Amino acid sequence: MLDQIQVSGKSDTRSGFGEGLLALGHSRPEVVALCADLTGSLKMTAFKKAFPDRFYNVGIAEANMMGVAAGLTIGGKIPFTGTFANFSTGRVYDQIRQSIAYSGKNVKICASHAGITLGEDGATHQILEDIGMMKMLPHMTVIVPCDFNQTKAATMAIADLEGPVYLRFGRPKVPIFTAADQDFVIGKAQTIAEGTDVSIIACGHLVWRAVEAAKALEAEGISVELINMHTIKPLDEEAILRSVAKTGCVVTAEEHQMNGGLGDSVAQVLVRNQPAPLEMVAVNDSFGESGTPDQLMRKYGIDTPNIIEAAKKVISRK
């Protein structure tokens, strides 16, 4: 299956969001969008131009944006908020907690520039804790798509889900390798390759790195089961358990802190159901810094070689 993966180009996941939002503008009149002075960065310009009456620039005031979005749901609107992941979560945690999650409001929190691959702007903007914060909130669905096509599909899919959603995507251009016409099912993991020696479970930008790692491992005769866990919550526990029953060990890979991320959700599933060796490829209790995305992924240990190394290590622990 790995050799069947085709790269159709490169693009940023945020552009997938922008295209998905524009499509929703046409198909769902109740969809409205809010942005906190980052319309271009969030690729919301096309929606704004096509639907000026359904677009609100709130200025640099993210707390107010979350509240206004919550209010717009009262009256049947489906608001999509757009700003950087840092300002979509940590800055407005209490607003999301009370006005959106606890109040069960149908707000879609769409967050770009997540993680370390934001790059040169540095650690003030490189949030690596957002998945943890959002998955802890009752009622919240957390989705981290891996490429342009999947981000577009996820953006459109969340409009059909009643309830709050955190959709996390990023800035850099990355390979497009999922299908343009994919059926995105929230909470249903996507198996990219089947294998028997090790399960690699990744999300977001790390899925492509995991593809590269899996190819390298296969070349060395190691059979990899590769799972794209695009929905962190609700987690597809069945997919994890089915896979680990075959492979007996797991590597998780994500652009997030080890604490609170995908790896720790997978670890909970394993220890509760089917204990197995687990290695987590994630940022280990550290802030990021300025640099190019590739340099940062290498320095902070979330690159392809780290996944390969983790796979070999976890197999040795079986």
Next chain:
Amino acid sequence: MSTVQQLQTIASQVRRDIVRMVHAVNSGHPGGSLGCTDLLTALFFEIMDHDASFNMDGKGEDLFFLSNGHISPVYYSVLARAGYFPVNELATFRKIDSRLQGHPATEEGLPGVRIASGSLGQGLSVALGAALAKKLNGDDKIVFSLHGDGELQEGQIWEAVMFAAHHKVDNIISFVDWNGQQIDGPTAEVMALGDLEAKWRAFGWEVLHLDGHDMPAILDTAKRARTLTGNGKPIVVLMRTAMGKGVDFMEGTHHWHGKAPNDEQLASALSQLEETLGDY
């Protein structure tokens, strides 16, 4: 009985409900509740065009958002007395398995409540969102909101105030419960609010003043505020109130912001408040 007399009759019962509710669980916030009783009574029994059968979307009706959620006792009492849920349910306030949480919430599905509030400063943003939804829906009803004066110390309020003027949200009437008190003491000592009228005006709002215990004035001001909607500007009513209004030993002090009366104090309070509609 005139409308004003009817409203005053209801308000007396609401005040009884408030002190009985907080006494029963030895917790809750009677001060601000008593101070806002006249306004909430007038809103739900006269000013607002609303539907007690309750639909979350509230299309085609006026909406009310309580931003200073700690004054839940007055909110719950007025909602119950207005027919949103059984009056007897007031006895469950702050108790386990109740829909009447310490601060208002939607989680348990209490009719009348459209957003959780309690963590301060968030309700104006929500009310503005609901007002914008009305505009998008071609719904000419309006949105009311209520905020504490101490709550104006929260930064998010001023984000929302700026937003409302910029986006010409002119179908909202916000009330500020200007009692000059907050938990730690008078607002002037804790964090002075300065010239509130000048501040709201400078941010682009239409500003009205009101004595929040003068029932005819409440009705007149609400009527005047409604005539000012649709003119491109949001409207705020700076409402002077006394915290603890209606119970002499609670009135005008921050000491009863979040404190319940004991048995003796309850008896004294109830002796000052006529039972007009029957206690729950």
